[in-house]
Amino acid sequence: MIQLSNTQERSLENKELYKISKYSYNEAFLESTLQMAGSNQSQIMEKMNKNSKYIKNQRIAMKVIMSIYLGIMILVPIQSLRLVSLSIGEVSLDLLLLASSGMIAAFFLMQMFYLLMFGLFTSTGFFTPESYKWLTTLPIENRSVSKIGLFTLFRSLNAQTIIMMLLFPIATFIMSLNIFITLIALVVSIINTGLALSILIIFGAKFTKVINSNVGNNRGSTLIRIGVIIGYLIGTLLATMGVQVVTPLMESMLASTDLSSAAIITLNQWLSLVPFTLSGGYLASMLFLGFTNFSTIQIGSAILGMIIQLLVVYWLGKKAIATFTQAISPDDSSKNDGKTITSTVEDVQISTLGQMSAFFKKDAQNITRDVQSLMFVLLPIILPTLVFFITSVPFLAGEEAKDTFGIYILTISYLFMGAFMLMLGIIDIDKTGASVSASLPIVIREQAKAKILWAVIILPIANLLPTLFYIGKPYFLEILVTFLIIIPMGIIFAVFVLELKVLFFGKMKYKYVLDEVKIEHKVLKIILMVIIGLVITIGFLILTGVMMSDYSMGMTYLVLGCTELVLGIGVYYLFNKMFPKTDYKF
Amino acid sequence: MSNAEKMENMENMVVVDHLVKHFDEVKAVDDISFNIKKGEIFGLLGPNGAGKTTAVKLMLGLLEANQGNITILGLDPEKNEVELKTRIGYVSEEPLIYKSLTPKELFNFIASIRRLDGEKVTGKLAQYLESLDAIEYYERLISTLSRGNKQKIQIIAAILHDPDLLIMDEPLAGLDAKSVKVVKEILELHIERGGSVLFSTHIMEIAEDICDRIGIINKGKIVAMGTFEELRLVAKDMDGVMDLEDVFLKLTDQDESVKDIISKLRSTMNSHRGS
Numbered sequence: 069m070i071q072l073s074n075t076q077e078r079s080l081e082n083k084e085l086y087k088i089s090k091y092s093y094n095e096a097f098l099e100s101t102l103q104m105a106g107s108n109q110s111q112i113m114e115k116m117n118k119n120s121k122y123i124k125n126q127r128i129a130m131k132v133i134m135s136i137y138l139g140i141m142i143l144v145p146i147q148s149l150r151l152v153s154l155s156i157g158e159v160s161l162d163l164l165l166l167a168s169s170g171m172i173a174a175f176f177l178m179q180m181f182y183l184l185m186f187g188l189f190t191s192t193g194f195f196t197p198e199s200y201k202w203l204t205t206l207p208i209e210n211r212s213v214s215k216i217g218l219f220t221l222f223r224s225l226n227a228q229t230i231i232m233m234l235l236f237p238i239a240t241f242i243m244s245l246n247i248f249i250t251l252i253a254l255v256v257s258i259i260n261t262g263l264a265l266s267i268l269i270i271f272g273a274k275f276t277k278v279i280n281s282n283v284g285n286n287r288g289s290t291l292i293r294i295g296v297i298i299g300y301l302i303g304t305l306l307a308t309m310g311v312q313v314v315t316p317l318m319e320s321m322l323a324s325t326d327l328s329s330a331a332i333i334t335l336n337q338w339l340s341l342v343p344f345t346l347s348g349g350y351l352a353s354m355l356f357l358g359f360t361n362f363s364t365i366q367i368g369s370a371i372l373g374m375i376i377q378l379l380v381v382y383w384l385g386k387k388a389i390a391t392f393t394q395a396i397s398p399d400d401s402s403k404n405d406g407k408t409i410t411s412t413v414e415d416v417q418i419s420t421l422g423q424m425s426a427f428f429k430k431d432a433q434n435i436t437r438d439v440q441s442l443m444f445v446l447l448p449i450i451l452p453t454l455v456f457f458i459t460s461v462p463f464l465a466g467e468e469a470k471d472t473f474g475i476y477i478l479t480i481s482y483l484f485m486g487a488f489m490l491m492l493g494i495i496d497i498d499k500t501g502a503s504v505s506a507s508l509p510i511v512i513r514e515q516a517k518a519k520i521l522w523a524v525i526i527l528p529i530a531n532l533l534p535t536l537f538y539i540g541k542p543y544f545l546e547i548l549v550t551f552l553i554i555i556p557m558g559i560i561f562a563v564f565v566l567e568l569k570v571l572f573f574g575k576m577k578y579k580y581v582l583d584e585v586k587i588e589h590k591v592l593k594i595i596l597m598v599i600i601g602l603v604i605t606i607g608f609l610i611l612t613g614v615m616m617s618d619y620s621m622g623m624t625y626l627v628l629g630c631t632e633l634v635l636g637i638g639v640y641y642l643f644n645k646m647f648p649k650t651d652y653k654f
Numbered sequence: 655m656s657n658a659e660k661m662e663n664m665e666n667m668v669v670v671d672h673l674v675k676h677f678d679e680v681k682a683v684d685d686i687s688f689n690i691k692k693g694e695i696f697g698l699l700g701p702n703g704a705g706k707t708t709a710v711k712l713m714l715g716l717l718e719a720n721q722g723n724i725t726i727l728g729l730d731p732e733k734n735e736v737e738l739k740t741r742i743g744y745v746s747e748e749p750l751i752y753k754s755l756t757p758k759e760l761f762n763f764i765a766s767i768r769r770l771d772g773e774k775v776t777g778k779l780a781q782y783l784e785s786l787d788a789i790e791y792y793e794r795l796i797s798t799l800s801r802g803n804k805q806k807i808q809i810i811a812a813i814l815h816d817p818d819l820l821i822m823d824e825p826l827a828g829l830d831a832k833s834v835k836v837v838k839e840i841l842e843l844h845i846e847r848g849g850s851v852l853f854s855t856h857i858m859e860i861a862e863d864i865c866d867r868i869g870i871i872n873k874g875k876i877v878a879m880g881t882f883e884e885l886r887l888v889a890k891d892m893d894g895v896m897d898l899e900d901v902f903l904k905l906t907d908q909d910e911s912v913k914d915i916i917s918k919l920r921s922t923m924n925s926h927r928g929s
């Protein structure tokens with residue numbers, strides 16, 4: 069007889085639940101890997117059969133990359149603390165305290181934004197009931213399911229979280245060589261990390277809900293979704309960059325300040341009451357500078373700030389768990405939005421387009437609903453715009469950047485990078501429809517043209533938007549013309565990237581396809597593509613650089629234009645070779 | 655080619671001739687040959703991993719054969735891919751059908767790619783959707799649909815253009831009883847119109863129910879082929895004790911392992927009962 073039944077649901081220990089969460093984590097990871105694989109699912113499966121560690125290795129590789137990325141940030145607190153210890157004796161201790169706390173607080177904020185920026189996109193899959201549905205078939209309480217969910221989420225972020233938590237204490241230890249200060253720094257860091265995680269969970273649950281909302285064809289909800297993603301990207305990017313401004317700001321403050329010492333002391337007392345993230349910064353800074361040097365009020369307010377923060381963490385943590393539990397409970401999806409559409413026969417109305425337009429329309433519909441594809445389309449626009457915004461604003465850039473040559477290097481780099489990302493992202497969209505496209509009489513040329521159309525639309529916007537920030541400056545016209553001249557090069561490069569990708573991955577006996585049919589040595593091929601892309605980018609940069617420094621602008625434009633013409637004919641020729649016009653008529 | 659041969663090829667919608675495909679060491683398809691005639695439902699019956707999906711993908715030109723020839727509707731699937739695909743419908747094993755679209759957007763896309771007449775196809779589509787109870791979620795995201803409902807969408811997508819040949823890889827997976835009935839009806843109409851079907855499945859009952867003729871495939875080889883009548887005769891010849899099911903299991907090397915598994919199952923069940 070089978071013993072387990074629903075009436076005998078066991079209450080499982082946390083330890084057991086954590087073990088179970090390994091399976092849900094693997095499941096979710098596998099699911100997303102397979103989804104990305106598209107028509108290559110069988111190959112991936114085969115690989116997994118041959119090498120049972122395949123998925124595990126992939127997972128670990130991802131963690132290592134993330135960890136290295138976060139680990140580099142340790143330079144920020146080390147640099148801050150070094151600056152502080154160099155200034156001891158040079159300026160008043162209170163000013164030093166203000167600067168040091170400001171920098172440490174900024175570091176904590178930066179960490180949080182990094183976690184929000186990277187954590188959210190790697191973990192949206194863990195915020196939906198789908199990842200845990202199969203658990204409800206087991207004799208496990210609902211409460212335990214939500215615990216498993218939390219553990220699963222933690223598994224996806226554990227390395228990053230732990231590294232985040234350790235960065236500040238390690239930096240403190242390196243700079244102070246004092247165990248006690250390091251321990252306090254660790255406590256402060258743990259509390260901050262707790263807060264950051266809670267915010268990530270609350271944000272993530274809400275974010276995922278908006279993204280995954282059921283309504284497919286509602287224009288309003290599509291706009292909201294795009295708005296949310298753009299807002300999120302711009303918000304976190306701006307915040308990260310904004311926070312990075314704090315350190316130089318503090319440096320310049322240490323060099324000269326108009327504030328009276330009394331004003332600084334009062335400011336310190338008030339600021340150290342701000343729980344996130346200033347009070348932690350103050351506590352650590354005071355320890356670093358010597359506790360005995362500060363008044364009881366100053367120490368007291370920092371500690372009070374920390375206690376307030378502890379309460380906030382406790383409250384937010386509870387709220388985060390509740391939000392998460394609700395997000396992954398299966399019955400939540402029904403009340404997700406009360407307006408699931410039920411169609412009738414009258415709604416069925418087919419209208420047709422040409423192949424290229426049909427592909428373009430389908431891609432557009434896809435992009436508005438899929439975070440990853442949307443990122444590929446938006447980032448080429450948002451990144452340069454933000455960077456140019458920051459470099460063109462005198463306050464942020466320090467002194468005004470007049471160096472137009474630097475501007476051209478920047479815009480060419482972003483244009484090429486954007487073209488590269490955009491094309492790979494746009495080609496990948498068709499993966500999720502592999503079985504449909506496998507059966508359709510697709511003229512590959514039309515499909516490829518639809519992909520290139522994206523580059524033709526996105527790249528000019530991406531390259532021209534930044535020029536807005538230079539309106540009214542004396543060299544505006546020069547910038548505008550130069551930016552216009554290099555746009556065709558970006559598009560040519562995009563076409564070349566498409567051709568390269570197809571040459572590497574899509575060569576069949578009688579034709580080339582956009583799908584990845586040859587996936588052997590995938591990593592090697594991708595690295596090769598990146599290198600080729602870099603070589604071309606650098607080559608164009610050198611050409612532009614040499615022309616601009618040695619010749620007149622007019623000559624430069626002429627040479628660039630001719631280069632574009634020659635390369636353009638080249639990629640067009642290759643395009644015709646790879647995707648010949650078909651004489652077959654439908 | 656002699657005239658007689660030509661005639662025969664006319665009648666054969668599909669000719670698969672000594673087809674071989676290997677992945678590294680795995681011989682997924684190992685020298686198989688079969689024909690499918692006009693108006694016939696041909697079944698490929700075999701256990702998981704037998705090579706059915708690989709054979710199907712070869713026929714569609716999605717994979718390149720190492721050896722052998724395929725002629726479908728008189729065309730070479732690798733060379734005349736586009737033309738061929740206007741005349742065949744394909745239901746794949748995994749319904750990878752653009753999860754971020756709605757069925758409405760998907761069908762508009764398909765109709766555009768196939769250059770179908772919008773007005774004509776609208777009525778037909780509505781009919782299919784209605785008969786498969788699929789109209790309700792016509793404007794919901796495909797990612798939110800159940801496996802069975804995705805399968806229905808995929809099946810409709812494969813027949814919308816009245817293809818001459820339908821290639822279906824485990825098409826009934828996930829469908830409810832009513833939909834299975836409707837799909838069978840659709841297949842019947844398709845055959846009446848003079849179409850043909852390649853139908854892959856690992857379930858013998860389904861093959862027996864639907865197919866006119868089957869090839870039993872195991873480890874990439876076709877180990878028996880014929881109508882069910884013919885196969886039953888073979889079954890009688892073999893020791894006389896076997897029914898068709900046993901023949902299928904025996905031909906596909908599953909009989910020993912099945913006996914083994916069943917006896918193990920029995921003993922564990924019994925020990926549980928005892929305790």
Ligand SMILES: Nc1ncnc2c1ncn2[C@@H]1O[C@H](COP(=O)(O)OP(=O)(O)O)[C@@H](O)[C@H]1O
Nearest residue numbers: 110111114677682701702703704705706707708
């Ligand atoms: N792309 C591939 N790469 C490597 N091996 C594969 C690939 N596709 C299928 N195989 C292998 O070929 C054999 C036949 O698989 P398949 O045709 O999918 O069987 P079926 O559809 O009958 O279940 C299996 O051993 C499978 O692992």
Ligand SMILES: [Mg+2]
Nearest residue numbers: 703706707747
């Ligand atoms: Mg199969």
